[in-house]
Each structure stands twice: as C-alpha cells, then as structure tokens.
Amino acid sequence: MNMLTDAAVEEALDASQKPRPLKMRGENVRVFYGEKQALFDVNLDVLENQVTALIGPSGCGKSTFLRCLNRMNDTIDICRIEGRITLDEQDIYDPRIDVVELRARVGMVFQKPNPFPKSIYENIAYGPRIHGLASKKAEFDEIVESSLQKAGLFNEVKDRLHEPGTGLSGGQQQRLCIARAIAVSPEVILMDEPCSALDPIATAKVEELIDELRENYTIVIVTHSMQQAARVSQRTAMFHLGNLVEEGPTDKMFTNPDDKRTQDYITGRFG
Amino acid sequence: MAWGLLLTIIVFIGVVGYVLGSARAKKQSASVAEKPHSRAHYHGWWVFLLAVLPTLLFMAAWSAGSYAYVDRAISERMPEQTADSAIASRSLALGMVRNLATGLRRIEGDPAFAEVPKSFEALRPVLAERGVALASDTQDYMIPIALDLNAMQDNAALIGTVIAILLSLGGAFLGLRSVRPRGRARNNVERIITWGLLAASTIAILTTVGIVFSMLFETIHFFRSVSLSNFFFGTVWDPRFAAAGAEAQEGQFGLIPLLAGTVYIAFVAMLFAVPVGLMAAIYMAEYASKRVRSVVKPLLEVLAGIPTIVYGFFALVTVGPFLRDMSAAIAGGPGFIQAQSVLTAGLVMGIMLIPFVSSLSDDIITAVPRAMRDGSLGLGATRSETIKRVILPAALPGIVGALLLTASRAIGETMIVVLAAGVAANLTLNPFEAMTTITVKIVNQLTGDLEFTSPQTLVAFALGMTLFVLTLGMNVFALYIVRKYREQYE
Numbered sequence: 001m002n003m004l005t006d007a008a009v010e011e012a013l014d015a016s017q018k019p020r021p022l023k024m025r026g027e028n029v030r031v032f033y034g035e036k037q038a039l040f041d042v043n044l045d046v047l048e049n050q051v052t053a054l055i056g057p058s059g060c061g062k063s064t065f066l067r068c069l070n071r072m073n074d075t076i077d078i079c080r081i082e083g084r085i086t087l088d089e090q091d092i093y094d095p096r097i098d099v100v101e102l103r104a105r106v107g108m109v110f111q112k113p114n115p116f117p118k119s120i121y122e123n124i125a126y127g128p129r130i131h132g133l134a135s136k137k138a139e140f141d142e143i144v145e146s147s148l149q150k151a152g153l154f155n156e157v158k159d160r161l162h163e164p165g166t167g168l169s170g171g172q173q174q175r176l177c178i179a180r181a182i183a184v185s186p187e188v189i190l191m192d193e194p195c196s197a198l199d200p201i202a203t204a205k206v207e208e209l210i211d212e213l214r215e216n217y218t219i220v221i222v223t224h225s226m227q228q229a230a231r232v233s234q235r236t237a238m239f240h241l242g243n244l245v246e247e248g249p250t251d252k253m254f255t256n257p258d259d260k261r262t263q264d265y266i267t268g269r270f271g
Numbered sequence: 272m273a274w275g276l277l278l279t280i281i282v283f284i285g286v287v288g289y290v291l292g293s294a295r296a297k298k299q300s301a302s303v304a305e306k307p308h309s310r311a312h313y314h315g316w317w318v319f320l321l322a323v324l325p326t327l328l329f330m331a332a333w334s335a336g337s338y339a340y341v342d343r344a345i346s347e348r349m350p351e352q353t354a355d356s357a358i359a360s361r362s363l364a365l366g367m368v369r370n371l372a373t374g375l376r377r378i379e380g381d382p383a384f385a386e387v388p389k390s391f392e393a394l395r396p397v398l399a400e401r402g403v404a405l406a407s408d409t410q411d412y413m414i415p416i417a418l419d420l421n422a423m424q425d426n427a428a429l430i431g432t433v434i435a436i437l438l439s440l441g442g443a444f445l446g447l448r449s450v451r452p453r454g455r456a457r458n459n460v461e462r463i464i465t466w467g468l469l470a471a472s473t474i475a476i477l478t479t480v481g482i483v484f485s486m487l488f489e490t491i492h493f494f495r496s497v498s499l500s501n502f503f504f505g506t507v508w509d510p511r512f513a514a515a516g517a518e519a520q521e522g523q524f525g526l527i528p529l530l531a532g533t534v535y536i537a538f539v540a541m542l543f544a545v546p547v548g549l550m551a552a553i554y555m556a557e558y559a560s561k562r563v564r565s566v567v568k569p570l571l572e573v574l575a576g577i578p579t580i581v582y583g584f585f586a587l588v589t590v591g592p593f594l595r596d597m598s599a600a601i602a603g604g605p606g607f608i609q610a611q612s613v614l615t616a617g618l619v620m621g622i623m624l625i626p627f628v629s630s631l632s633d634d635i636i637t638a639v640p641r642a643m644r645d646g647s648l649g650l651g652a653t654r655s656e657t658i659k660r661v662i663l664p665a666a667l668p669g670i671v672g673a674l675l676l677t678a679s680r681a682i683g684e685t686m687i688v689v690l691a692a693g694v695a696a697n698l699t700l701n702p703f704e705a706m707t708t709i710t711v712k713i714v715n716q717l718t719g720d721l722e723f724t725s726p727q728t729l730v731a732f733a734l735g736m737t738l739f740v741l742t743l744g745m746n747v748f749a750l751y752i753v754r755k756y757r758e759q760y761e
C-alpha cells in the first residue's frame with residue numbers, strides 16, 4: 001500500500017509540473033452500423049491521467065465512440081469502423097495488434113453492473129487468471145484485496161469474499177465491476193454511464209472513486225448528468241447526431257462554450 | 272339421416288344466426304344513442320354458440336343414450352342363457368346380433384332382398400359377397416332381432432335429428448332475442464372460450480391420469496402372482512412362455528438385467544450425444560454468423576423429426592454390420608463386436624439425441640445475458656475463455672436440466688433398441704455384446720398371443736409403470752432445475 005501511495009504522489013507531482021501527455025487519440029473516426037452511419041469524422045484526444053467526459057443527447061454516438069476505444073464494437077457483426085484510433089501513438093486497429101492485449105490495457109465498465117455469477121473473489125480474480133498475472137494463491141489474494149481497496153469496496157465485503165457477487169447491492173456491484181477492471185492493471189478505463197443504475201449515495205461513492213482513480217489511470221466516462229461531468233471530469237466532449245460538436249477543458253465547456261448546441265444542451269434546452 | 276349432414280345443417284343454422292345476430296346488433300347500435308357494450312361480432316358469435324353448442328352436447332348424449340336403450344331392448348328379446356345354449360356367453364351373442372345388423376344394412380333397400388332370407392345359411396353367402404363376414408355360429412333366431420335393432424336405431428336417429436334441429440333453431444332464436452345494446456355478449460363469448468380452453472387442457476391431463484391408473488391396476492394384478500422381490504431384485508429375466516396347463520413353471524421376472532441394459536444403452540447414447548450436441552450448440556450460439564445459424568439450426572432440428580424407426584433401421588442394416596465387420600478386420604478372425612450390441616444401439620441413439628441436446632442447450636446459452644459476454648470480453652478474455660469460464664458456468668444448471676430431459680428420452684426410446692440392441696436379457700458390462708431394455712421387453716411381452724391375464728403379459732404393465740416412474744422422476748427433477756435457473760436472470 002505504501003508503495004502505491006508513494007507512486008501516486010510522485011505522479012501527481014509530475015503531472016502538475018509538465019503538460020499532460022496524449023494517451024489516446026481518435027482521427028476521423030467514422031462508424032457504420034450496416035448502412036447507417038453513427039459517427040462522422042470524430043477527432044478527439046484523451047489525455048493521460050485525466051477524466052474525459054463524453055456528453056450529448058441520447059443516440060448521438062457516445063457509447064459507440066467509447067466502444068471503439070477498446071474495440072468492443074468488434075463483437076457486433078454489422079459494425080464497421082473507419083479512421084484511426086491510437087493508444088500511445090499506436091494504431092489499435094492495426095492487424096498486428098492483439099485485441100485481447102488491447103482490452104487488457106483499455107478496460108471497460110458498463111452501464112448496468114454485470115458481475116459474473118461467481119463469488120466476489122472469483123469476479124476479481126477472473127481477469128488476472130486469464131492473463132496469467134498471478135499463479136499462487138497468495139498473489140491472487142493480494143490482487144483481489146488491493147483491487148477492492150482501490151475500488152473502495154474492501155471494508156464492505158471483506159467478510160464475504162466467497163459469496164456470490166450478484167448478491168451485492170447495485171452500487172456495490174458497480175464498484176465490484178470497477179475493481180474487476182482495475183485488477184488487470186489497465187492503463188485506460190472506459191465507463192459507459194456507470195452511475196445510471198445507482199442511487200445518489202452510491203453515485204457519490206463512485207464519483208469519489210473516479211476522482212481517486214485518476215491518479216493512476218486515464219478515464220473516459222459517458223454520462224447523462226451534467227453535474228457529474230462537471231464534478232468528475234477535467235475535459236469534456238460534446239456529441240450531437242454523430243458529430244463531435246466541441247471539446248475542451250470542462251470549466252470552459254460549462255461556463256463559456258463555443259457552440260450554441262453545447263450551451264443549449266448544458267442548460268437543458270434539449271436532449 | 273347421417274351425422275355428417277346433420278352437423279352441416281346445425282353449423283349452417285349457427286352461421287345464419289351469426290350473420291343475423293351481428294346485423295341486428297349493428298342496426299341497434301346505429302339507432303340507439305348509448306354506447307353498445309359489445310361489438311357486433313360478439314353478438315353474432317354468441318348466437319352461433321347458442322345454436323351449436325347445446326345441440327352438440329345433446330347429440331352426444333342422445334347417441335350414447337339410444338345405444339344403451341337399444342341394447343337393453345335387444346337383450347330382453349334374446350332367449351334365456353342356459354348351460355346348453357349354442358353360444359357360450361350372452362355378450363358374445365349380443366355382439367353377433369350387432370354384427371349381423373351392420374351386415375344387413377348392406378342389403379337394405381336392395382329390391383332383390385325386399386324379403387330378407389330367413390336362415391343364416393341363405394344369408395351368409397349374400398353378405399359375404401358384400402364384404403361382411405359373419406361368425407359361423409350365428410343363429411337363425413338372431414336375424415329378426417337384428418332387423419328390429421336396425422329399425423329401432425333408425426327411429427332413434429330420426430327422433431334425435433328432429434330434436435337436434437329444433438334445439439339448434441331454438442338456441443339461435445334465443446340468442447337473437449337477447450341481442451341488446453347493453454347485452455354482455457363479449458363476456459359470454461369470452462367465458463365459453465375459457466371453458467373450451469380449460470376442457471382442452473384437461474383432456475390431456477385426464478388421459479394421462481387414466482393411463483397411469485389402468486397401468487396401476489394391471490401392475491397390482493401382476494404383483495398378485497409374482498412377488499415384489501422377484502421383480503425388483505431378480506437378476507434373471509426368463510418369463511418362460513409356458514404352454515397352457517404347465518402352470519407349475521413360474522417364470523422369472525428379474526428387472527435388473529433390463530434396467531441395466533436400459534441405463535447402459537442410454538449412457539452410451541449420452542456419451543455420444545452430449546459432447547457433440549453441446550459443441551454444436553456452442554458453435555451456433557457463439558460463433559456462427561446469422562446466415563450460418565439460420566441454415567444449420569433448422570437443419571439440425573430436422574434430424575429431430577426423423578421417425579426413430581428409421582434410425583433403428585439404419586442401425587440394423589448399416590451401423591451394426593459395419594461395426595461387426597470392422598471388429599472382425601481388426602481382430603483378424605470373428606469380430607468382437609456383435610451386430611446387435613449396446614454400442615450399436617447407443618451410437619445410433621446418440622445420433623438421434625444430438626439435435627435435442629443442441630437445440631435445448633442453444634436456447635439456454637443464448638439466454639445468458641449479453642452483459643456477461645461483454646463483461647468478460649471487456650476484460651480481455653478470448654471468446655473461448657468467455658465461453659468456458661463465464662457462459663457455460665452460468666448456463667450449467669439449465670444445461671443439466673436439458674440433459675436430464677434428453678436422458679429421459681433415451682431411457683424411453685423403443686424402436687432403435689428393438690432393432691439394434693437385441694432381445695437377449697444379458698447382464699454384462701461389455702458394450703460389444705447384446706443387451707436389452709425395458710421398452711424392448713414390453714414390446715416382446717405384448718406382441719405374443721398370450722392370455723391377457725397371465726403374468727407373462729401383465730409384466731409388461733409392471734415394466735411400463737417402472738419406466739413411467741423413472742422418466743417422470745427425471746423430468747420433474749429436470750424441470751425443477753431449469754426453473755430454478757431461470758430465476759437467476761429474470
């Protein structure tokens with residue numbers, strides 16, 4: 001634990017001194033579902049150790065863009081992607097890239113908590129087991145504990161690690177899913193409306209958690225809540241009808257947006 | 272009048288009633304200000320039902336009643352049954368009269384036979400010419416009785432027809448009179464539909480209960496002459512079709528060899544069907560593209576529609592000899608696999624079961640929520656890891672249920688084993704030898720021309736009951752598991 005906090009402090013110091021490096025970048029991303037085009041030439045940068053929020057009215061393509069970032073759209077037969085998306089300057093749609101490795105580096109938390117019908121312990125050990133991150137029981141124990149610690153769930157579940165994950169409350173389940181994603185030590189975590197199924201208290205906990213995770217991870221979050229975007233994110237990107245309307249520092253987006261559509265959306269005039 | 276014609280007339284009355292009734296309802300709703308309770312066609316249907324349903328019930332009751340009545344009248348006219356009567360039993364004599372009466376219908380209205388021959392000798396060739404065979408000891412005195420019987424039946428049918436038509440007309444009239452704007456025709460029709468559906472579902476259940484009881488009685492009958500321990504714990508199956516009179520020889524009715532054969536063959540069948548079927552299901556649910564799936568799935572399900580006798584035939588003429596010859600080639604002498612063997616029957620039965628396993632499992636695997644897959648793939652698991660570690664464990668209870676259902680089919684399967692497994696009630700562990708199953712022995716015991724009350728025949732019911740309890744238990748257990756599993760996601 002000590003080591004971790006040290007690293008975090010160091011990184012935080014680092015970060016405050018120099019400009020944030022680029023983590024992921026989308027260039028002219030176009031996505032088609034069959035004949036229907038869902039994204040039009042989206043150019044978006046995701047900066048390291050920052051929370052980037054994607055906002056916009058329903059159906060505008062936020063989830064679609066998010067799922068492009070770890071190639072989850074590959075699982076949809078009719079989906080076709082054009083353009084270039086890079087992770088650390090490397091094209092993730094390059095045929096030489098192994099999608100399994102990519103998803104280990106870019107994890108995902110879904111809108112609805114989806115713990116596997118296994119024990120809490122096995123839910124977290126799942127990823128490390130698959131990727132061979134540990135072999136001895138002690139190593140697994142440590143990964144499970146530290147992941148649960150980071151997700152702020154450890155104290156609540158430490159006595160019932162071997163009970164089914166589906167028996168937790170909705171908010172606990174979502175934090176379990178976050179812990180599960182953390183367990184494979186990704187570099188980027190994608191979250192698609194992670195709080196939409198949660199009550200205000202659970203939401204506050206998850207938001208707090210996101211803020212802490214920022215020190216070690218790069219986060220991209222889709223949200224429908226303007227307050228949430230304002231609270232947790234440093235950068236915000238506004239989508240509308242498959243287009244990226246504008247992006248920039250969250251402060252500026254919420255106080256002085258360039259585009260009228262952003263202004264209207266933020267003030268609740270549509271969407 | 273023929274029943275067909277009568278039915279047509281009644282339905283016709285009903286249809287006319289429908290048309291008039293709905294027309295009447297329409298006219299009323301046009302002229303009355305208040306909103307009608309039911310739409311016009313409900314009134315029409317109500318008239319139709321009133322015209323048809325009570326009449327049908329009456330017709331059923333009437334034909335049963337008139338049959339019983341005529342029977343009694345005829346029976347009274349028959350001579351007293353005495354020890355030296357020509358015919359041994361009264362019911363046999365009555366049967367002859369009925370047969371005769373049916374035969375006489377053939378020459379009814381034929382001008383050549385305005386006068387029906389008085390003697391059996393004269394009548395017999397005439398009826399034989401028209402395809403009616405009479406029992407050779409039919410008596411002369413039965414001819415006038417048979418003629419009377421026909422006349423009585425005609426009378427009853429005529430009266431019945433008249434009443435039926437009147438009833439139908441009355442019903443239609445009543446229905447038409449009841450058409451009112453606020454009349455609750457819709458509720459009436461709905462109620463009758465409910466009753467109809469209820470009746471349909473009860474028929475199946477009642478029939479099953481009936482079957483069980485009839486088996487139960489015969490089984491109890493069987494256990495009067497054979498002890499429970501002889502049946503359930505006996506290891507020798509030798510029912511000994513004893514010649515009449517040799518009663519001292521009681522056969523041996525050991526269930527164990529049959530049960531062992533049944534379970535062994537089903538086990539071998541499942542050994543083939545489960546891996547292949549499961550893998551096919553996984554392929555279809557997880558890997559196949561929509562196009563492939565839309566072709567392969569129906570194709571596999573067509574296999575389920577092939578009559579099992581065809582599989583049995585396939586086993587008998589193709590698989591069995593092939594295995595025998597192959598084993599002969601390997602051994603270099605006489606083959607170690609018999610043409611009829613556990614292996615042959617199990618293999619072919621396994622092929623038959625593949626579509627059951629794959630189709631049921633496919634449904635269950637597809638029912639695992641997409642979120643589970645996404646969660647696993649999103650962590651960087653490959654497809655096969657996802658299947659092995661998330662989807663199959665999640666679907667496992669359901670799959671176990673499906674496998675139990677399949678196994679109970681394997682245990683109850685008859686035609687394949689009759690042809691492929693043989694009839695020798697061996698107790699062996701060698702899958703290359705012939706064994707036999709409960710179902711095969713049921714067929715065997717019932718297809719002889721033995722007395723129906725001998726234990727050799729009655730044992731079939733005891734076997735059937737055992738099989739029934741066995742498969743019922745498995746099905747109930749399977750359904751229980753499947754249901755429990757469903758609750759997880761809903």
Ligand SMILES: Nc1ncnc2c1ncn2[C@@H]1O[C@H](COP(=O)(O)OP(=O)(O)OP(=O)(O)O)[C@@H](O)[C@H]1O
Nearest residue numbers: 033038056057058059060061062063064065076078
């Ligand atoms: N699997 C799919 N097949 C076909 N079309 C899809 C699919 N997924 C999304 N789309 C379409 O792509 C467009 C963008 O969808 P997307 O899910 O990205 O919207 P979103 O911004 O996430 O909306 P929401 O806020 O409601 O989640 C929509 O028009 C949607 O209908």
Ligand SMILES: [Mg+2]
Nearest residue numbers: 062063064192
């Ligand atoms: Mg979405």
